Amino acid sequence: MNILSDLSHTLSAAFAACGYEPSYGAVTVSNRPDLCHFQCNGALPAAKAHKKNPLMIAGEVAERLQNDARFASVETAPPGFINLRLSDGTLASLANGMAADERLLLPRMEPKTIVFDYGGANVAKSLHVGHLRPAIIGDALCRLSRFLGHTVVSDVHLGDWGLPMGQVIAELEERGLDAASITVEDLNEIYPAASARCGTDAAFAEKAAERTASLQRGDPEIRAVWKRFRALSVDHLKRSYENLDVAFDYWYGESDAEPYVPRVKDMLREKGLLRESEGALVVDVALPDDKEPMPPMMVQKSNGADVYGTTDLGMLLQRREDFDPGEVWYMTDIRQSLHFKQVFRCAKLGGILDMGGGSIQCLHVWNGTMNGADGKPYKTREGGVMRLNDLISSVVENALRKVEESNLPMTEPERAEAARMLGMAALRVGDMQNHRTKDYIFDMDRFLASEGKTGPYLQYTVVRCRSVLAKARDAGFIAGEILPPPTDAERDLLLALPLVSDALLRAFADKAPSVLCEILFDIAGRFNRFYFEHKILQCPDGALRASRLALLGLTDRLMTLLLDILGVKIPLHM
RNA sequence: GCACCCGUAGCUCAGAUGGAUAGAGCGUCAGACUCCGACUCUGAAGGCCGUGGGUUCGAGCCCCGCCGGGUGUACCA
Numbered sequence: 001m002n003i004l005s006d007l008s009h010t011l012s013a014a015f016a017a018c019g020y021e022p023s024y025g026a027v028t029v030s031n032r033p034d035l036c037h038f039q040c041n042g043a044l045p046a047a048k049a050h051k052k053n054p055l056m057i058a059g060e061v062a063e064r065l066q067n068d069a070r071f072a073s074v075e076t077a078p079p080g081f082i083n084l085r086l087s088d089g090t091l092a093s094l095a096n097g098m099a100a101d102e103r104l105l106l107p108r109m110e111p112k113t114i115v116f117d118y119g120g121a122n123v124a125k126s127l128h129v130g131h132l133r134p135a136i137i138g139d140a141l142c143r144l145s146r147f148l149g150h151t152v153v154s155d156v157h158l159g160d161w162g163l164p165m166g167q168v169i170a171e172l173e174e175r176g177l178d179a180a181s182i183t184v185e186d187l188n189e190i191y192p193a194a195s196a197r198c199g200t201d202a203a204f205a206e207k208a209a210e211r212t213a214s215l216q217r218g219d220p221e222i223r224a225v226w227k228r229f230r231a232l233s234v235d236h237l238k239r240s241y242e243n244l245d246v247a248f249d250y251w252y253g254e255s256d257a258e259p260y261v262p263r264v265k266d267m268l269r270e271k272g273l274l275r276e277s278e279g280a281l282v283v284d285v286a287l288p289d290d291k292e293p294m295p296p297m298m299v300q301k302s303n304g305a306d307v308y309g310t311t312d313l314g315m316l317l318q319r320r321e322d323f324d325p326g327e328v329w330y331m332t333d334i335r336q337s338l339h340f341k342q343v344f345r346c347a348k349l350g351g352i353l354d355m356g357g358g359s360i361q362c363l364h365v366w367n368g369t370m371n372g373a374d375g376k377p378y379k380t381r382e383g384g385v386m387r388l389n390d391l392i393s394s395v396v397e398n399a400l401r402k403v404e405e406s407n408l409p410m411t412e413p414e415r416a417e418a419a420r421m422l423g424m425a426a427l428r429v430g431d432m433q434n435h436r437t438k439d440y441i442f443d444m445d446r447f448l449a450s451e452g453k454t455g456p457y458l459q460y461t462v463v464r465c466r467s468v469l470a471k472a473r474d475a476g477f478i479a480g481e482i483l484p485p486p487t488d489a490e491r492d493l494l495l496a497l498p499l500v501s502d503a504l505l506r507a508f509a510d511k512a513p514s515v516l517c518e519i520l521f522d523i524a525g526r527f528n529r530f531y532f533e534h535k536i537l538q539c540p541d542g543a544l545r546a547s548r549l550a551l552l553g554l555t556d557r558l559m560t561l562l563l564d565i566l567g568v569k570i571p572l573h574m
Numbered sequence: 575g576c577a578c579c580c581g582u583a584g585c586u587c588a589g590a591u592g593g594a595u596a597g598a599g600c601g602u603c604a605g606a607c608u609c610c611g612a613c614u615c616u617g618a619a620g621g622c623c624g625u626g627g628g629u630u631c632g633a634g635c636c637c638c639g640c641c642g643g644g645u646g647u648a649c650c651a
Contacts, residue, residue, distance in 0.1 A: 023591090029590090031593095032595080041591090041592095041593055044592095054631095081593080122651075159651060163651080164650080164651075195650090282648070291578090292647085294647095295647070297648075298649060300649090301648095305649085309648095333645095334579075334645065335645065335651090336651075339646095342648090368579090369644090375643085375644095402613090437579085439580085439644075441586070449613085450613035451599085451600080451613065452586095453587085453600085454599090456613075457613075461613095463613095464614080468610050521599080522598095529614090531610085531614080536610060538610065539610095574611090
């Protein structure tokens with residue numbers, strides 16, 4: 001059940017019946033709530049196309065809707081708006097319909113298999129704050145897609161095959177260290193040191209590049225070293241993602257694409273796409289009408305080593321064979337957008353995307369960066385890269401202080417658990433309330449506050465709602481039919497609930513969890529007003545009490561579902 | 575240099591295919607608990623939508639110029 005598309009459907013039919021394009025019937029939520037619930041502006045463009053008076057067209061269309069019992073009123077307004085108001089009975093029956101359905105009448109899409117490539121952790125070092133956004137946004141989009149009926153395959157896609165590997169190996173050699181005896185902390189020091197040294201020491205840089213090539217060629221000694229520190233790092237990364245409550249179906253890395261790389265090169269060669277340039281193998285991916293610079297994509301470096309584009313192509317071949325996906329979504333920050341344009345074009349040219357039936361659609365679902373108060377990428381106080389685990393710890397630590405202030409009777413482990421729920425909600429909602437593509441400013445105090453557009457505010461709303469429901473159960477009250485709303489507060493809440501369906505579809509279409517945050521805050525605000533203004537348990541009218549309990553139950557279910565998609569858990573008490 | 579993204583209230587951000595009076599949250603000010611959880615709610619003030627042109631009956635949104643910020647521009651990922 002999708003109220004906007006239902007109404008659009010009705011209006012489209014009315015436009016068609018009057019001899020206009022049905023597409024003029026698009027209905028949106030009203031931007032004048034004082035006048036109506038929903039509006040249709042189609043008469044305005046229709047008037048332009050047919051050289052008629054828009055208000056007249058609106059009138060013709062509105063005339064066709066006068067007998068539709070769902071509407072309390074259908075009015076026109078200059079210059080040509082069609083204003084729709086639903087009847088209280090319609091609002092009640094919409095809500096009752098949702099409440100009676102296990103799935104809340106929420107939509108299901110034509111199922112596809114979608115591979116989610118997010119994470120992108122590098123095995124040479126720990127996760128840092130830059131890994132946060134792709135991880136939690138990807139996580140939310142996985143759950144959203146699954147809820148809408150798609151088959152989801154998530155893959156962490158570790159960076160474990162490129163130059164950083166050679167840099168670590170070369171540095172270990174220089175220091176005479178054994179990969180078996182180092183720790184993750186050592187790695188976190190070794191890799192940046194090696195990386196920096198490559199910038200100043202040409203001989204070392206060459207050595208690192210050569211070690212990378214040797215690793216890829218299969219030199220047994222080099223591979224043994226690589227395997228050791230890789231295992232060490234993967235173990236650490238798994239715990240870090242667990243700490244973030246993000247799980248992956250597959251823990252593949254670039255190295256898992258290695259068996260597919262020769263075939264990729266063959267495919268490209270057969271099509272005559274591979275070209276030698278300065279000793280390297282490249283594929284031209286520029287198109288004649290490109291405005292932006294589109295350099296050729298490098299498939300093999302002059303020293304014979306592969307680069308990450310090569311493994312991306314190999315991985316695509318592997319995914320095609322293992323999962324037969326309709327779509328592959330790559331989640332990284334915006335800086336890699338040129339890279340993915342090149343990879344997608346190259347894969348298309350090479351026939352790697354073509355399946356028996358159709359073609360795999362690849363999307364770069366990029367995100368902006370998380371910045372500090374200065375508007376620059378978030379750093380530690382010392383100006384270094386902030387580790388993700390440290391960020392989580394400090395958020396949870398601050399959340400613990402809040403939990404302690406609340407003075408609720410809790411055991412020590414319960415308090416710790418509550419702090420984690422609060423902190424993670426603050427982090428997730430603080431991030432995802434912003435549109436994916438925008439940079440945003442990380443502000444711990446603001447995110448953790450219980451007032452405002454925050455995770456804790458949403459959690460508190462649901463906790464309060466459930467608290468009443470629990471008391472109702474204890475008192476033996478049961479929910480009943482939702483009645484036509486007797487008050488404005490109830491009507492406003494009933495108007496928001498059927499919009500969840502549309503929000504889910506829009507969030508999917510835009511790949512934007514922020515759309516879900518928006519509807520959550522809208523519902524929470526309306527619910528809190530309703531809750532404040534009306535008695536529920538003490539409502540003297542039994543039928544109205546039962547109706548309000550049902551409304552609470554429905555609100556709880558919808559909010560819980562949306563929060564669950566976002567990865568936000570609800571504590572018992574706050 | 576070239577290309578892409580961005581500039582909306584003091585702050586952080588929304589603004590659906592171009593449509594009515596540009597919306598939230600925070601902060602500020604003024605209010606609301608004998609009552610289901612006040613971590614809540616109500617109200618007010620606050621804007622030449624970076625800037626100058628253009629298209630349109632109508633522009634925050636589309637086109638061009640300028641100013642300011644970010645990112646990218648083959649042997650890194």
